[in-house]
Amino acid sequence: MNGKAERDRLGLGRLVLIGVPFAWLAAFFLLPFLIVLKLSLSEPALAQPPYLPILEWFEEAGELYLAIRLRVQTYLTLLTDGLYLAALASSLRIAATATVLALLVAFPVALGMARCPPRVRPFLLLAVMLPFWTSFLIRVYAWMGILKDDGLLNALLLALGLIDQPLVILNTEAAVLIGIVYSYLPFMILPIFANLEKHDPSLLEAAVDLGCRPVVAFWRITVPLARPGILAGCFLVFIPAVGEFVIPDLLGGADTLMIGRTLWLEFFSNRDWPLASAVAILMLLVLVVPIVLFQRQQALARLR
Amino acid sequence: MATARPVREARPRIEPWQDPDAVPFVRIQGVTKTFGEVYAVDNVTLDIFRGEFFALLGPSGCGKSTLLRILAGLDRPSSGRVLIDGQDMTDVPPWRRPVNMMFQSYALFPHLSVRRNIAFGLEQERLPRAEIAERVAEMVRLVRLDGLEDRKPDQLSGGQRQRVALARALVKRPKVLLLDEPLGALDKKLRDQTQLELVNIQDRLGLTFVIVTHDQEEAMTVGSRMAIMREGQIAQLGTPSELYEYPASRFVAEFVGEVNLIEARFSSVNGATMRVRAPALGIEIVTDRPIAALPGEPLWVAVRPEKMSIAKTPPAETGHNCVAGDVFDIEYLGDVSVYHVRLDNGLFLRATEANRLRLIERPITWEDRVWLFWGPDASVVLKT
Numbered sequence: 001m002n003g004k005a006e007r008d009r010l011g012l013g014r015l016v017l018i019g020v021p022f023a024w025l026a027a028f029f030l031l032p033f034l035i036v037l038k039l040s041l042s043e044p045a046l047a048q049p050p051y052l053p054i055l056e057w058f059e060e061a062g063e064l065y066l067a068i069r070l071r072v073q074t075y076l077t078l079l080t081d082g083l084y085l086a087a088l089a090s091s092l093r094i095a096a097t098a099t100v101l102a103l104l105v106a107f108p109v110a111l112g113m114a115r116c117p118p119r120v121r122p123f124l125l126l127a128v129m130l131p132f133w134t135s136f137l138i139r140v141y142a143w144m145g146i147l148k149d150d151g152l153l154n155a156l157l158l159a160l161g162l163i164d165q166p167l168v169i170l171n172t173e174a175a176v177l178i179g180i181v182y183s184y185l186p187f188m189i190l191p192i193f194a195n196l197e198k199h200d201p202s203l204l205e206a207a208v209d210l211g212c213r214p215v216v217a218f219w220r221i222t223v224p225l226a227r228p229g230i231l232a233g234c235f236l237v238f239i240p241a242v243g244e245f246v247i248p249d250l251l252g253g254a255d256t257l258m259i260g261r262t263l264w265l266e267f268f269s270n271r272d273w274p275l276a277s278a279v280a281i282l283m284l285l286v287l288v289v290p291i292v293l294f295q296r297q298q299a300l301a302r303l304r
Numbered sequence: 305m306a307t308a309r310p311v312r313e314a315r316p317r318i319e320p321w322q323d324p325d326a327v328p329f330v331r332i333q334g335v336t337k338t339f340g341e342v343y344a345v346d347n348v349t350l351d352i353f354r355g356e357f358f359a360l361l362g363p364s365g366c367g368k369s370t371l372l373r374i375l376a377g378l379d380r381p382s383s384g385r386v387l388i389d390g391q392d393m394t395d396v397p398p399w400r401r402p403v404n405m406m407f408q409s410y411a412l413f414p415h416l417s418v419r420r421n422i423a424f425g426l427e428q429e430r431l432p433r434a435e436i437a438e439r440v441a442e443m444v445r446l447v448r449l450d451g452l453e454d455r456k457p458d459q460l461s462g463g464q465r466q467r468v469a470l471a472r473a474l475v476k477r478p479k480v481l482l483l484d485e486p487l488g489a490l491d492k493k494l495r496d497q498t499q500l501e502l503v504n505i506q507d508r509l510g511l512t513f514v515i516v517t518h519d520q521e522e523a524m525t526v527g528s529r530m531a532i533m534r535e536g537q538i539a540q541l542g543t544p545s546e547l548y549e550y551p552a553s554r555f556v557a558e559f560v561g562e563v564n565l566i567e568a569r570f571s572s573v574n575g576a577t578m579r580v581r582a583p584a585l586g587i588e589i590v591t592d593r594p595i596a597a598l599p600g601e602p603l604w605v606a607v608r609p610e611k612m613s614i615a616k617t618p619p620a621e622t623g624h625n626c627v628a629g630d631v632f633d634i635e636y637l638g639d640v641s642v643y644h645v646r647l648d649n650g651l652f653l654r655a656t657e658a659n660r661l662r663l664i665e666r667p668i669t670w671e672d673r674v675w676l677f678w679g680p681d682a683s684v685v686l687k688t
Contacts, residue, residue: 200409200411202407202408202409202411203411203413203414205378205398205405205407205411206405206407206411206412206413206472207413207424208378208397208398208399209376209377209378209398209399209403209404209405209473210399210404210424210425210428210472210473210476211399211400211425211428211429211476212399212428213397213399216428220424221413224415225414225415
């Protein structure tokens, strides 16, 4: 019978199909993660590379030993120093604030796009994605030019007579928030737009017919139905924003604590690779929670 | 066509439009709605009485749905006024109108359960919880949705969704219930059954219903009166039997049911008898419903297929209302058969006969020479 052979071939095909991405993830995600984990448990040293191996062979009384030295002190420092937990808390707070701000900006934009005639929508979508054609770094640099004391924004506000003194925005947390909202806005707009576009307009008419003012109909029908899109957008902004390094480094001030930047400083300025690795592990553990929530929400949305 | 519906025939219906003192409940006065250059509704004036089941019938794009949306307040008329129960509704927004609409797509809120869908309108009125629960339960019983209250719309069948939509609109106790093609998504059997249910509910609650449909059979089944619309205007208004028996134009005659239209010229009127010539058929047609016409004016005679008799032998009198031909085709529909008869000049006429006997031995069959004839009361003479 070739039925069994058929099944085997199918089984092999399936194995390859599932195996390739798993192998990819193992090579480029799991392995680096294990390396970072190992680094975080090794002892810093003034050497090249700046840490000691955790495995060591040695002989004693003619017998061979393998010693494993795991330095847990790094993690204790991480938890007791205060700086790192503060940086983490500050990152979470900034990312959450930026997510809320991005939602407030993105929802009306997405709603406007979804209510446009269908033939206009592709152009609006293109406009949302157009910034991606320029390097992210260049766009953040451009914001420095806009936000600095003698920058475009202050020049405009002074010319309009709205202010007499230039506003100090650059190198503050406000600049970081502006940068994050700006950079991640498309990730908020697109899932919300994709959701709103599918809404049946007669639902709002039905709500109005049943006695709702249009504003109430919006809150009772449009917003609850848009929930999956809103959640997807929030996760897509929040998760990368927590670990953001470039934006706080370029737009933030010395007092803008963010975990990504702390990590960078530990790696390159302090050359404390174990501590930097431990910070990376901590950030990952904290982000696993929203990532799992996001995956679950996506799976639920697909079930609908 | 117009099958006898026991619910309708058994009880005598009130006919307020016959009563000169009756005050119309819904008044549409000179309503026009334009979209750009297009007149969707063109100067329509229409009175609907309390307790009527009024049908707006017409082909797609005739403006019937726009007129319904104007009644609901979802579209604003470009000019004209709408009055409901004596109050001018023209500038009243839809959320304050005492009307509710059942949408063609049902427009059920997908994130809310059946119960919450039905309660939605009452929650807007900020009624006490107990009263909302009571009225929702009452509606659930009325439309027979017991046991399905906690389901979401996507867990319901088409017929169940249709009933949720009906309950959701009825629970507000609207002065007028508007139904936009409410049964379009149901299959034929369910549709027939639901039509009867709608009539029963309307009868029981004594509400005023306005239904929009493109299905003339549906309009005739449920409608106390109907308006046939064409290109934004009302082509004819009347009871189903008036429209069927006495259409005012070829458009109405053809839209409501099947009809044979015969081109004719005016000959003479003598008292209650009108004579016209049908040059193409080479016969004279006598009718007992004379209309005013000029000699030689082009006219059309409309004869319903079921009012034409068909026989293999000529009738006693062949001088008028009689024409001979050959059976070209027979449509067997079970209860009736439609005979397509090809006349000697190549024109076709249709005659419908009830199949009272089983057709094992067909009395009339293909290629038979037959005579078609009808009485003076079977035809209507039309000018347009």
